Amino acid sequence: MLTCKKSYRDIPFAHRQHHHNGHCALIHGHNWAITLTFACNQTDENGFVLDFGKVKYLKKWIEENLDHACLFNESDPEKDALLQQFGHLFKAYTLPSCSCEGLAEHIYHVFDPMVRTQTNNRAWITEVEIDEDSKNSAAYRPT
Template structure:
């Protein structure tokens, strides 16, 4: 198996950890970095695991769903009220867990099928690392 990595940096979005007993319970934002590790057994005809220049579909997905968005846990009791009363002020993205760890796992579940489809199953994602303001990070690895 051979791997390569691609990072998407300085993606501004906010989140809220509604169960946290401190300041993370408030909506707050970070600049995020998402690093994807790709793998394959056989390189393509160019000698690539993936062609970095042809990953525009991932960049577009990030721009559409995360850039300047506010992420909410699907079980956040304030989410519906916020969206009903203020939903025109921000773009919301709802996922099971919007912690750094939850975002990493969710992005793996979103991006891995996209990569497999784009490469006809030749390449896949082995891990997704999410960095919060380059100070904190979490990594989700498939099968570990």
């Protein structure tokens, strides 16, 4: 198996951890990074695991859904009220968990099928790493 990595850096978006008993319960933002590890058993005709010039669909998804967005946990009890009253002031994205760990898993489940489709199942994602600013990160690897 061969692998390669692609990173998307300095993606500004906000989130909040409504169960947290400290300042993370407040809406706050970071400059995030998403690093994807791709794998294949057979390279393409160029000898690439994945042609980085042909993954613009991933960048587009990030720009449309995460860039300058506010992420909410599906279970956030304030989410619906915030969206109803202030939803016109920000772009919202809801997922099961907007922690680094939850975002890494979510991105995997969104991006892996896209990569498999675009490469006719020749390549796939083996890991998604999320950096929350430069100090904290989490990764998801499917089992």
